[in-house]
Each structure stands twice: as C-alpha cells, then as structure tokens.
Amino acid sequence: MIAHTPYTLASASAAARFEALFKDSAPVEESITPTTAALTEDGPTMMWIVLKEVYGQRCEMRFSPVFAANVKRVLDRFTRYCHLLERRLGSITSIDLENYVHRRQRDQWRGKPLTNTTINNEIAILNSVFFYCGPKQPRGVGRRNLGLLHNPPYVEPLPEMDTAPVDLADEQLRAFVAATALAKSPRLPGCSPQTFWIAALILDGITALRRNALLNIPRPDDATLWELRELVLPAKLNKTRKELRISLGRNDEVLHLLASLPSQPGEPFLPWVDRLGRRMSESHFNAVMRQFQREAGIKDSQRVLTKHLRSTAATEILDQFGDSVAKKKLGHGPKSNVIHTNYQARKITENDRAATDALSSRLLSILGKVPELKLATG
Numbered sequence: 001m002i003a004h005t006p007y008t009l010a011s012a013s014a015a016a017r018f019e020a021l022f023k024d025s026a027p028v029e030e031s032i033t034p035t036t037a038a039l040t041e042d043g044p045t046m047m048w049i050v051l052k053e054v055y056g057q058r059c060e061m062r063f064s065p066v067f068a069a070n071v072k073r074v075l076d077r078f079t080r081y082c083h084l085l086e087r088r089l090g091s092i093t094s095i096d097l098e099n100y101v102h103r104r105q106r107d108q109w110r111g112k113p114l115t116n117t118t119i120n121n122e123i124a125i126l127n128s129v130f131f132y133c134g135p136k137q138p139r140g141v142g143r144r145n146l147g148l149l150h151n152p153p154y155v156e157p158l159p160e161m162d163t164a165p166v167d168l169a170d171e172q173l174r175a176f177v178a179a180t181a182l183a184k185s186p187r188l189p190g191c192s193p194q195t196f197w198i199a200a201l202i203l204d205g206i207t208a209l210r211r212n213a214l215l216n217i218p219r220p221d222d223a224t225l226w227e228l229r230e231l232v233l234p235a236k237l238n239k240t241r242k243e244l245r246i247s248l249g250r251n252d253e254v255l256h257l258l259a260s261l262p263s264q265p266g267e268p269f270l271p272w273v274d275r276l277g278r279r280m281s282e283s284h285f286n287a288v289m290r291q292f293q294r295e296a297g298i299k300d301s302q303r304v305l306t307k308h309l310r311s312t313a314a315t316e317i318l319d320q321f322g323d324s325v326a327k328k329k330l331g332h333g334p335k336s337n338v339i340h341t342n343y344q345a346r347k348i349t350e351n352d353r354a355a356t357d358a359l360s361s362r363l364l365s366i367l368g369k370v371p372e373l374k375l376a377t378g
Contacts, residue, residue, distance in 0.1 A: 043133065043148025044090025051089055051148075052079060055129055064236075066212065066282055074125045089133065089148060097126060097155035105158075116158040123157050130154065165311035165342050168304060176201065176304040179296035185288045186280070188271055191262050197289070199261055200270055202254055204306055207246050208313035208329050211282055211306045213237045217246075219269040222259060229255065231269070233331075244331050311342075318343050 052075045059068040079085060081103050082096045104119050130152035136145045180201075183193035204214050217233050219225075225248075233244040248255060263271045272280050286305075293303045310330070318326040323339045332338055 043146070044088065046089045046148065048079065048084045048087050048089050048092060051129075051133070052076075055132075064212070071125055074122045075129070077122075078126060092130075092153055094153040094155055097123075097153050100126070101155055101158070116160045120157040120160065123155055127154055164346050165314065166305075166308040167315045168308050168312040172302055172304060173201075175296065175298055175302065176293065179293045179298060182295045183288065183292040185284075186271065186273060187275055188262050188273070191260070191271065196261070196270070197292075199257055201304075201309070202257060203270065204309045205313060206249060206254065207231070208310045208317075209233070209246070210239065210310065211285070214306060215270055215272050215282060215285060216268050218266055219261075219263045221265040225259060226255065238331055240331060240333065242331075314339070314343060 056068070056072045056075060059071045063071075078100050081100050082092075084092065084096075101119060101123060104114060104122065107114055130149070131142075131154075132145055133148040134142070134145050134152040135150060136147045137143060177198060180194045180197040183197050185193055186196055187193060188196070200214070203209075207214075207217075209217065213233055216237050217231055220228075220231065229248045229250065231246045231248060233246060235241050235243045238244050248258070258269070261269065261271055263269055268279075272285060274280055289305070290303065314326050314330055317329050318339060323344065324334070326339050326343070327334065327336055330339070
C-alpha cells in the first residue's frame with residue numbers, strides 16, 4: 001500500500017498541460033505564451049516519472065515501435081539506476097547522468113562489457129530528452145523545446161574507436177552458409193530455417209539494406225516481382241525518410257529463391273514470424289543469427305552480421321562501379337560524404353604511394369651526402 005501520492009495536484013495539473021503540449025505536433029506560437037509561462041514555472045517541480053511516461057508516449061506516436069521501445073527501456077533503466085522514482089525534474093543534474101554512464105560501464109552483456117557505442121546510444125537518448133525540456137530557441141530543432149528547464153543537464157559521449165567497415169571474405173560467407181544448417185528458427189510451413197537464412201543472406205547481400213529495412217521491406221506481387229525485378233523501400237523505413245527503389249538484378253536463380261519464401265504481397269518479404277504467425281523482434285533475429293554461428297564453431301571476429309553484409313556490398317560496388325552507384329545502393333544522397341570518409345579515404349591509392357616515394361627520395365638524397373652513413377641495399 002502506497003502511503004503518499006507520487007506527485008501533488010499542482011504537479012498533476014502541470015503534467016496535463018505538459019502532455020497536451022507534447023502531443024501538439026505544430027511548433028508552439030507566441031500566441032500561447034500564458035500556457036508556456038505556466039509550463040516553465042511548473043517544469044522544475046514536475047515529477048520525473050511524469051516526464052518519462054509522456055515522453056515514452058510521444059516516441060510511440062512519432063517513431064518506429066522498435067526505437068520507441070528502446071527509448072522506454074533506457075528511461076526505465078535511468079530511473080532505476082539513479083533512484084528517480086520520487087524525484088522532481090528540476091532536481092536531476094549532470095552528475096546523475098554521469099553516474100548512470102559509470103554504472104553502465106560496469107554492466108555486462110553475455111559476460112562482456114558494453115561497448116562505448118552502445119552506451120553512447122543511450123547517452124544520446126538521455127541528452128535528447130533533457131534538451132527537449134530546455135529553453136525554447138528561435139530557430140532550428142530547439143523551436144519545439146518545451147521550456148521546462150532553464151539549464152538542462154548534459155553528459156559528454158564516450159570516445160569511440162573509428163573502426164574500418166568490414167569486407168567479408170569468401171571463406172566467411174561459405175562458413176556462414178554451412179552454419180545455417182544448424183539454425184532452428186524460424187520454422188515455417190514450406191520453408192526450413194536454413195532456407196530462410198540463405199534467403200536473408202542473398203537479400204541483404206544484394207540490396208545492402210539496414211537490418212530494420214531488411215526485416216520490413218514489403219513483398220510485391222509475383223507478377224510485379226518478375227516484371228520489374230525490384231523492391232520499393234517505403235520512406236518510413238528509410239533512414240533518409242525518402243522512398244527508395246532497389247534493384248534485385250537479372251539473375252533468375254536469385255528471384256526463384258526469394259519468390260519461394262512463404263510471405264504474401266504487402267507483408268515483409270522475409271517471414272520473420274513464429275509458428276503462430278506473430279512477428280518476432282529484431283533482437284531475436286540477431287540472437288538466432290549469432291547462435292547458429294556459435295554452434296558451428298565460428299569465432300566472434302569471423303561471424304557475419306547484417307551490417308557486415310552492407311559494408312561488404314558497399315566495398316564491392318565502390319571498387320567496380322564507382323562512388324555514385326555505391327551511394328545510390330546504400331541509400332545515401334549525392335552530397336553525402338559517408339562513402340569517402342568510411343571507404344575511399346581508408347584505401348591506399350597510387351597517388352598515395354607516389355607521394356611517399358617523393359618524400360623518401362628527398363630524404364635518401366640527403367642521407368647519401370653523409371659519408372659515415374652506409375645504407376643497406378637489396
């Protein structure tokens with residue numbers, strides 16, 4: 001039995017106004033300054049749990065179910081780790097955020113510490129929440145801020161290693177194909193787990209889709225599939241929020257394999273469902289993919305991930321067809337620098353070698369004038 005209410009009547013009233021403003025998708029105009037002023041006054045005294053719940057509802061209305069669920073998990077964990085159940089919004093400081101980050105650095109997943117990338121994703125969510133509660137700004141994304149806090153807390157992201165994109169070797173792909181024989185999920189009528197995973201490998205390998213898009217891109221009817229030999233990624237599934245048309249190529253064997261999957265037109269092409277037809281999660285997709293490779297004895301560093309298939313496709317296309325085709329395949333805009341930064345800038349070119357030769361020739365000519373110095377020659 002709870003002996004006290006979690007927040008006062010005045011705080012509940014502020015929460016109601018806060019929720020109404022949260023659900024308003026239009027920018028807040030100056031004509032409603034009385035509401036804004038009252039909201040700003042009540043903001044610091046509002047209970048954190050009110051903000052957390054309403055922000056979670058906002059994410060459910062505006063973002064994908066997967067992202068919204070992840071945001072809610074992070075906010076729930078932040079509440080638990082920092083003991084915020086009975087604290088007010090204005091009492092939360094940057095020290096609370098730093099304590100959360102330190103706690104996450106000690107956490108483990110499957111016996112291994114969390115990567116800085118994982119923790120930074122959570123930091124970005126928390127910083128976004130408090131930024132949205134900060135002062136309203138005249139332009140940019142801050143125009144939609146709620147003005148609940150004059151000086152919202154913030155924590156710096158952790159340093160990350162800038163690792164090169166993975167280019168899968170043929171041996172890794174062969175090992176993955178052999179390991180699919182050990183897969184136990186999904187079990188569908190007319191489609192063995194191995195058939196599903198080989199189809200997933202083919203589909204991701206030739207389309208370079210991100211995981212969410214891979215698992216949700218809709219299947220066209222068979223006539224359209226065979227006539228156009230392409231898929232359409234809806235804007236809501238694309239990171240750039242633009243519709244993307246993706247070629248499946250002219251290989252009939254590939255189309256026969258994909259067309260054999262027991263999915264229906266309009267449904268996700270890959271039938272990632274359980275025996276009752278219920279959609280399974282993306283995290284379970286990763287877990288199954290990791291499990292059958294582990295059972296096959298494939299080392300962690302040699303396992304295939306969906307992001308590896310995407311980076312491998314980018315590398316192959318860039319080498320053979322140039323950056324414009326690679327950008328289009330990855331769904332990047334013409335002015336995007338991702339291909340240059342992550343792929344082209346990492347490769348040694350003939351000009352790089354010529355520049356190094358010029359520098360070494362100059363130094364060797366200087367060293368040759370030192371009579372006491374004898375350089376070994378091949």
